[in-house]
Amino acid sequence: MIDYLKQAGLADIYAKVTAAERLTRDDGRKLYSCPDILAIGYLANIVRERLNGDKAYFIYNQHINYSNVCTNLCKFCAFGREKGDDLAYELSVDDIKQKVRDRLDEPIKEIHMVGGIHPDLPFEYYIEVLRGIKEVRPNVHIQAFTCVEIAHLASLQQTSISQTLTVLREAGLG
Numbered sequence: 656m657i658d659y660l661k662q663a664g665l666a667d668i669y670a671k672v673t674a675a676e677r678l679t680r681d682d683g684r685k686l687y688s689c690p691d692i693l694a695i696g697y698l699a700n701i702v703r704e705r706l707n708g709d710k711a712y713f714i715y716n717q718h719i720n721y722s723n724v725c726t727n728l729c730k731f732c733a734f735g736r737e738k739g740d741d742l743a744y745e746l747s748v749d750d751i752k753q754k755v756r757d758r759l760d761e762p763i764k765e766i767h768m769v770g771g772i773h774p775d776l777p778f779e780y781y782i783e784v785l786r787g788i789k790e791v792r793p794n795v796h797i798q799a800f801t802c803v804e805i806a807h808l809a810s811l812q813q814t815s816i817s818q819t820l821t822v823l824r825e826a827g828l829g
Contacts, residue, residue, distance in 0.1 A: 656697065657669065659694065660694055660697070660698075663689060663691040663694040664685070664689065665685070665686075665689060665691075665694050665695075665698065667682075668682050668685065668686065668698060669698060672698050672701050672702060673701065675705065686698075714764050714765050715761065715762050715763050715764055715765075716763060716764065716765040716766065716767050716798075717754070717755070717758055717761075717763045717765075717766050717767070718766075718767050718768070719746075719751055719754055719755075719766060719767070719768045720734075720746075720768070720769060720770050721745065721746045721751060721768060721769075721770040721784060722743075722744060722745035722746065722770040722771060722773050722776070723735060723736050723742070723743060723744055723745075723770070723771060724736055724737070724738045724740075724743050724744075724745055724770075724771060724773045724774070724775075725770075725771030725772050725773065726771075726772045726773075726774050727771070727772050727803070734771070735771050738773075738774060738775070745770075745773065745776065748780070748783045748784055748787045749787075751768075751784055751787060751788065752787045752788070752790070752791050755787075755788055755791040755792050755795075756791055759791070759792065763792070763795060764795065764796060765795060765796045765797070765798055765829070766788055766792070766795050766796070766797050766798070766799070767798045767799070768784075768788075768797065768798070768799040768800070769799065769800060769801055769804065770804070771804070772803060772804065772807045777811065778808060778811040778812050781800075781808060781823070781826075782822070782823070782826045785797060785799070785823065785826040785827035785828055786826050786827055788827060789826075789827040796829040797827050797828050797829045798829055799823075799828055799829075800823070800828075805819060805820065805823075808823070
């Protein structure tokens with residue numbers, strides 16, 4: 656493997672990783688510019704095993720995107736669409752509950768849900784979505800909404816982020 660890392664130009668970083676030495680900013684730049692993802696992954700795994708042993712954890716989850724309508728239209732996002740775009744969509748609460756029902760035979764432990772900054776969905780929609788998911792799958796952990804979405808929901812409610820999170824948690828947010 657060392658020959659492989661030499662070919663990738665990462666032998667010096669391998670030496671630091673195996674010696675448990677801290678990498679420098681230049682090392683980070685070298686890793687960032689290296690096109691060999693397998694070599695980088697190999698180095699990362701050495702550190703992971705040193706810190707955590709040979710254990711890996713995973714969770715069986717379901718992803719639901721309740722909408723792709725977003726007013727932000729960030730340049731890095733290939734997901735968001737303007738309202739009215741042919742590819743824009745928004746799911747109803749019943750649609751979301753059906754997506755959860757469709758996978759009740761699977762051992763899903765978490766539902767991960769995002770959907771952008773929708774210009775028209777009221778705060779109550781998000782509450783109903785969370786309650787609806789918990790109605791269908793009471794024991795599931797709901798991991799939902801990005802930081803930007805939470806800030807948007809707080810502005811809809813004209814309350815603090817902390818108060819908004821409290822209301823969302825009461826409705827089922829994990």
